[in-house]
Structure formats: C-alpha cells, structure tokens
Amino acid sequence: MRRYTISVNNTSKVVDVEAVGANLFRVQIDGRLVDVTLDDHRDLAHSAITPAVTPRAVSAAPAAHTASAPLASDAPAASATAQGAAPAASGGGPRAAAAAGGGGRDKMTVPMPGVILTVDTAVGASVKRGDSLMVLEAMKMKNELKAPKDGVVAEIYVAAGQQVKFGETLVRFEA
Amino acid sequence: MSPDTLHYLLQGINNVTWQSLTMIAIGLLLIWLAIKKEYEPLLLLPIGSGAILANLPLSPMVGEHGMLQALYDMGVGNEMFPLLIFVGIGAMTDFGPLLENPKMVLLGAAGQFGIFLTLLLALFLGFNHNQAASIGIIGAIDGPTSIYVSNKLAPELVAPITVAAYSYMSLVPIIMPPIMRALTTAKERAIVMPYTSREISQRTRILFPIIVTIVVGTLVPFATPLIGMLMLGNLMRESKVVERLVGASSNELANVVTLFLGLAIGSTMIGEKFLNLQTLMILVLGLIAFVLDTVMGVSFGKLMNVFSGGKFNPLIGAAGISAFPMAARVVQREAQRENFDNFLLMHAMGANAAGQVASVVAGGVLLALMGAS
Numbered sequence: 001m002r003r004y005t006i007s008v009n010n011t012s013k014v015v016d017v018e019a020v021g022a023n024l025f026r027v028q029i030d031g032r033l034v035d036v037t038l039d040d041h042r043d044l045a046h047s048a049i050t051p052a053v054t055p056r057a058v059s060a061a062p063a064a065h066t067a068s069a070p071l072a073s074d075a076p077a078a079s080a081t082a083q084g085a086a087p088a089a090s091g092g093g094p095r096a097a098a099a100a101g102g103g104g105r106d107k108m109t110v111p112m113p114g115v116i117l118t119v120d121t122a123v124g125a126s127v128k129r130g131d132s133l134m135v136l137e138a139m140k141m142k143n144e145l146k147a148p149k150d151g152v153v154a155e156i157y158v159a160a161g162q163q164v165k166f167g168e169t170l171v172r173f174e175a
Numbered sequence: 176m177s178p179d180t181l182h183y184l185l186q187g188i189n190n191v192t193w194q195s196l197t198m199i200a201i202g203l204l205l206i207w208l209a210i211k212k213e214y215e216p217l218l219l220l221p222i223g224s225g226a227i228l229a230n231l232p233l234s235p236m237v238g239e240h241g242m243l244q245a246l247y248d249m250g251v252g253n254e255m256f257p258l259l260i261f262v263g264i265g266a267m268t269d270f271g272p273l274l275e276n277p278k279m280v281l282l283g284a285a286g287q288f289g290i291f292l293t294l295l296l297a298l299f300l301g302f303n304h305n306q307a308a309s310i311g312i313i314g315a316i317d318g319p320t321s322i323y324v325s326n327k328l329a330p331e332l333v334a335p336i337t338v339a340a341y342s343y344m345s346l347v348p349i350i351m352p353p354i355m356r357a358l359t360t361a362k363e364r365a366i367v368m369p370y371t372s373r374e375i376s377q378r379t380r381i382l383f384p385i386i387v388t389i390v391v392g393t394l395v396p397f398a399t400p401l402i403g404m405l406m407l408g409n410l411m412r413e414s415k416v417v418e419r420l421v422g423a424s425s426n427e428l429a430n431v432v433t434l435f436l437g438l439a440i441g442s443t444m445i446g447e448k449f450l451n452l453q454t455l456m457i458l459v460l461g462l463i464a465f466v467l468d469t470v471m472g473v474s475f476g477k478l479m480n481v482f483s484g485g486k487f488n489p490l491i492g493a494a495g496i497s498a499f500p501m502a503a504r505v506v507q508r509e510a511q512r513e514n515f516d517n518f519l520l521m522h523a524m525g526a527n528a529a530g531q532v533a534s535v536v537a538g539g540v541l542l543a544l545m546g547a548s
Contacts, residue, residue, distance in 0.1 A: 024369075111518035112370045130515060139269070139524050141504050146515045166370050 108148055108171045110164045114138030118160050121171070126152045133171060136164070151175050190232035194446025201449075202226035202441065205338075214345035217430075218318065218437045222338065225441020236442065243442035246435050251333070251443075254326055256436040257319035258404045263429030264319070265408020266421045268499060268531060270383055272524035274375045278479075279495070279522070283529025285475035286495030287537040289314035289468030294541075297460055302453075305329045308545050310457055313340050314464030315534035316347075317497035322440070323401060324538045328545055334443040335454040339461030347501045348508075350462070354469045355493050355509055363480065365513040366488040370521050380413040391536055398539020405535060469493050494523040497534035503527040 004015045016028040017036075025036045117135040121127060127147040136143045151173035158170050182189075205223030209216035228236045229243055236243040250256035273279055294311030302310060309325035309332050321340040325333050343350065356364075384406035392399040408424050411417045443449075476492020490509050494502040503523035510519045 111516075112521050138518075138520055139272075139500060139503070141500070141507065141520060143507070143511075143518065143520065144515075148516060 106149075106151070106173050106175070107169050108133065108145060108173075110136070110166055110168045110170060111143075111145070112136075112138045113166050114143070114164060116158050116160055116162045116164055116170075117142060119156060119158065121153050121156070123153050123156055126150075127173075134158075145170065147171075147173070149173065187232045192232075192446065194450050195230040195232060197450055198230040198444055198446040199227050201444070202230065205441075208342075208345075215341050217433050218341050219345070221434050221437025222341070222441040222444075225438040226444040227441075228438075229442040229444065230446055237445070241442075243438055247439040247442060249439075250432070250435055251322070251326065251439045252330075254323050254400070256432050256439070257322045257326075258400050259432045260319045260429055260436065261401055261404035262408040262424045263426075263432075264499075264531075265384070265405040265410075266412045266425040267429075268405075268409060268412075268528060269524075270409060270528050271375050271380070272521050273526075273528040274379060274383060275371065275373045276522060276525040279491075279525035279529045280533070281479070281529075282472060282475060282492050282495035282526040283531075283533035284495070285492060286468050286472045286497075286526075286530045287315065287533050288471035289464045289466070290537050290541065292467045292471075293460055293464035296463065297456075300456060300460070302456075305545055306332055308541050309336055310460050311464065312336070312538055312541060313343070313457075313461040314468050315497055315537055316340065316344055316465060316468060316502075317531070317534040317538075318344065320401060320497070320534050320538040322436070324541060327542060331448070332453075332457065334440055334449060335457040336461070337440045338444070339458050343461055343465045344498050344501070347498050348505050350465055351469050351493055351502070351505050352509055354466060355473055355490055355506075358470065358473045359477070359489050361513055363477070363489050364510060365517065366480070366486065367514065367517045368486070368488050368491075368519055368522055370518065377413065377415070381410065384410040384413065387532065391532075391539070395536055395539035395543060397542035398536050401535040401538060402532070405531070468496050472496065488517075488519055488522075491519055491522050491526050494526040494530065495533070496527070496530045499527050499531050500524060502530065 002017050004017065006013055006015060013030055018026040018028075027034050027036045114136045115138075117137050119134045121131075121133045127133065128150050129147055131147045132144040133147055133153075134145045136145050152175075153171055154174040155172040156170070157168070157172075158164060164170070202223040202225075205219045205226065208214045209219035209223060225243060228234060235241055238244060250259070290311045291314075292311075293314045294307050297307035297310040298304070305328040309321075309329040312321050312324040313336055315321060315324075318337065318340050322333060322337055325336045388399075388403055388406040391402045408421075411421050411424065472492035472495045473489055474492070475495070476487065476489030479492070480487040480489050488510060490506050494506045496502050503520060503526070506523035506526075507518070507520040510517045
C-alpha cells in the first residue's frame with residue numbers, strides 16, 4: 001500500500017492506494033473506500049492526458065479524479081474511472097470519456113503475459129462480442145482473444161510477434 | 176534341394192504364432208494412433224515399432240545380444256532412462272506459476288488420490304501388493320514415474336503399465352472434460368479468476384529446486400532419484416548459466432532417450448506375456464485411476480471454492496495431475512467454453528506444476544510403503 005498526501009484546492013487529502021490486481025486498486029480517500037480500475041496501461045508520456053482534478057466536490061466523482069493523480073505516479077498511465085461511481089467526463093482526453101460511455105469496457109487488455117502471435121483484425125473493422133481478434137501465446141498455448149463487446153476497432157496497440165505484459169491495452173473500441 | 180533347406184528358408188513363416196500376429200497388429204495400432212491421431216507420437220511410435228520388431232518370428236532384435244534387449248538392459252532394467260528423461264522435463268518445466276500461487280500445491284496433492292484408490296481396487300481384484308502399487312502409479316499420470324516405480328516393484332508389468340500411462344496421458348483432452356463438466360455447475364465453471372502478477376525473483380527460482388530436492392529427498396528417500404533429476408534439470412534452466420546443458424537435456428538427451436525407451440518398452444510386449452486378462456485389467460484400472468484423479472482434483476477444487484468464498488474456479492483442480500502442460504490447457508479450454516473472457520491458464524499451470532512434483536513424491540511414497548529396496 002502507498003500513501004499519498006495531495007492537495008486539491010488547497011485542501012490536503014490523504015489517499016491510500018492498495019494494488020489488488022494489476023489494474024485494480026483499492027483507494028481510500030479521507031476514509032472513503034473506492035475501487036478503482038485502471039483502464040489504460042500504456043506509456044502516455046506523449047499524450048495530452050493530465051491527471052486533471054476538477055473542483056467538483058460533490059458525490060463520488062471527485063474520488064475518482066483524485067485517485068488518478070497518485071495512480072499516475074504509480075504506473076505509466078493516467079486515466080482511471082471509479083467503479084460504481086459516476087465518472088465525470090473531465091478525466092482528460094477521449095479515452096476517459098469513452099470509458100465513461102462504454103461502461104469501462106471500451107478496450108481489450110492482456111489477460112496473461114505472453115506473445116501476440118497474430119492480429120486478425122484491423123483498424124476500422126466492426127466487430128461483434130465474441131469475434132476472435134488476436135491470438136496470444138502463453139505457456140506455449142495458443143489463446144484466442146475475443147472482443148469483449150460490439151464495436152468498431154479504433155486503435156490497435158500491438159503487432160504480431162510482440163511480447164505483452166498483463167494488463168496492457170491491446171485494442172481500443174468505439175461504440 | 177533337401178527338405179532341410181526348405182525348412183531353413185521357411186522357418187520365419189513356420190514360426191508365426193497367433194500371439195505374435197496379434198502383437199504386430201497392436202504395434203500397428205499404436206503406430207496408427209501416433210501418426211493419424213497424434214497421440215503422444217514421440218512415444219507411441221517407437222513403442223509400436225519396438226513391439227512389431229520384437230514379435231516378428233525368431234526376431235534377432237530380442238534375445239541375448241539383440242539390439243532391443245541391449246537397450247532394455249542399458250536403461251529400463253536399471254531405471255536409468257526414465258530418470259534421464261526427468262532431467263529434460265525439469266529443464267522444460269517453468270515452476271513460476273506455482274511459485275506465484277503456492278496454494279496450488281494442495282491441488283497437486285489432491286490429484287494423486289487416484290493412485291491410492293486404484294491401488295485398493297487392484298488389490299481387491301487379486302493383484303499382489305507390488306503389482307497393485309505399480310498399477311496404481313498409472314494414476315500419477317506421469318510416464319517416467321510409472322516406468323520407474325513399476326520396474327522396481329513389478330517388472331513383469333512394465334509394458335502394459337507404460338502403454339496404459341502414455342495412452343491415457345494423450346487422451347487427457349478427451350477423458351477429462353466430461354468428468355469436469357459433470358462435477359461442476361456452469362456457474363462454477365464461469366468463475367473468473369484474474370491473473371495475479373507477482374514477480375518471482377531469480378533467487379527464488381534457483382532456491383526452489385534445491386530446497387525441494389533436499390526436503391523431498393530427506394522425507395521420501397525413494398523419491399530422491401526422480402525428484403533429484405527433475406530438479407537438476409530445473410536448476411540448470413533457472414540458473415541461466417548453462418544454456419547449452421539446458422538445450423542438450425531438453426532436446427537431444429530427452430529425444431534420444433525417448434527413442435531408446437520407447438523401443439525398449441515396445442520390445443517387452445511379447446505376445447505370450449502381454450496377451451492375457453491381466454493386461455486388459457491394467458488398461459481398465461489405468462483408466463479408472465485417471466478418472467479418479469480428475470474426480471478428486473475437481474472435488475478438492477470445489478472445496479477450495481467453498482473456503483475462498485466462491486472465488487476459486489473448481490476446474491483448476493483437474494489440473495493437479497502430472498500431465499504437463501496438457502491438463503492445464505484442458506482446464507483453460509473448458510473455462511473458456513463458459514466464458515471466453517476467462518483465462519485460468521496461469522492458475523492451472525501452477526496446479527499442473529505442483530502435480531508434476533506431487534506425482535514424483537507419490538511414487539516415492541508408494542515405493543516406501545511397499546518396502547522396495
């Protein structure tokens with residue numbers, strides 16, 4: 001567990017972040033417990049996402065935003081949405097906005113470490129839930145990775161032959 | 176031309192017996208299974224060929240200076256071949272998933288229950304103690320362990336036991352799924368268990384084989400040869416400094432020994448000794464051992480599910496056997512039938528690696544129980 005003391009609007013808050021899984025964190029903000037899923041897991045140094053914290057001190061929404069600040073320092077990623085909490089659209093960039101709209105499943109992540117053998121889809125292809133998108137070889141077994149939802153492939157982040165780590169984003173969808 | 180000459184020329188045909196013809200047919204069947212069905216082809220093809228070569232009339236391959244007999248004396252009679260294969264298996268096995276998830280050891284232990292249940296059943300059917308134990312070891316679902324143990328306890332049964340063990344091992348993807356489905360509900364099979372990534376340091380990976388060898392070797396001395404060779408291979412793999420030895424053990428050594436072992440085992444399938452009720456019973460008991468392993472594994476998985484408050488997918492229990500990595504793959508496939516988003520492979524690999532170690536230990540325990548020397 002890591003403890004962060006951050007200032008939001010000149011009020012200092014204590015945020016405890018406990019990593020439950022590779023992309024699931026239990027965050028405690030001033031005694032409030034929130035489960036936070038990390039949606040993006042890429043190196044976003046070049047992108048414009050900033051862990052923006054908007055002064056909107058109502059409901060659980062700020063919880064999600066304050067959480068994204070410490071997470072940014074913890075992992076090379078920036079956007080986070082709180083499960084159950086109503087995510088506000090100001091998280092930064094289109095990714096967080098899409099996550100808010102698509103119930104947090106607008107992307108497919110790596111389920112276990114391995115090597116991408118083939119990529120059987122292309123940007124712009126419309127896919128249905130259950131369509132096989134790529135083949136991941138893990139422990140010498142070929143595993144089909146299937147689309148978690150209907151949508152259009154907006155971005156593919158990996159190529160065949162690439163080694164991938166758990167939690168990495170493979171594909172981003174657009175509804 | 177005297178009648179004697181004719182006799183000498185035709186003595187091959189004259190010595191054909193119905194047993195040898197049957198054994199040649201069985202050899203052909205094994206070869207067919209290997210080529211057409213790809214059931215453990217690396218072993219069944221040499222075994223089938225060995226059986227045919229040994230059963231040809233007056234075969235010079237067997238008997239005092241026959242090549243197959245020489246191979247048998249070189250490595251099966253003294254249990255050297257299975258042990259050498261273990262070096263290769265150790266060099267090929269990644270114990271990482273088990274180290275990430277040490278509680279899987281329990282499932283590895285549960286997967287061995289079939290051994291002891293089958294042993295009791297075999298005793299009940301009239302086999303003597305040593306034979307019953309050798310038949311039970313089929314339940315370890317581990318070829319080299321089966322050969323090693325049965326050769327020590329009941330050398331006359333090595334051939335049928337080996338054939339049973341390897342045939343059923345290749346049938347893992349066919350035998351296990353119906354049992355797994357029968358024992359679990361769709362809801363249980365759909366339990367999602369996220370991958371928990373935990374970095375295992377190289378120090379841990381190196382210490383693991385050393386500590387296991389010393390602990391198991393001290394507790395179960397009879398398992399020392401098996402565990403010692405398995406862990407030697409693994410130590411070489413994890414040390415990262417003897418890549419050449421790792422390559423040699425997992426490729427050249429394992430392949431050469433597999434060929435020798437298969438031929439030698441096949442050559443013991445002599446018609447007069449192989450074709451009897453005993454062999455048939457061993458084949459049936461082997462299958463039962465296999466089924467019992469799966470049943471016990473899944474049941475134990477269900478128990479772990481209860482203790483974990485419904486978070487543990489009982490299918491993983493079926494992977495607690497030694498058939499590495501087929502069993503884990505079957506689990507993965509079954510879980511994905513229910514929910515394609517569920518990746519249990521790494522958990523199942525953990526249980527599977529535990530099963531590998533546990534079957535060796537079980538073999539040692541069995542030898543100790545039987546008071547082998």
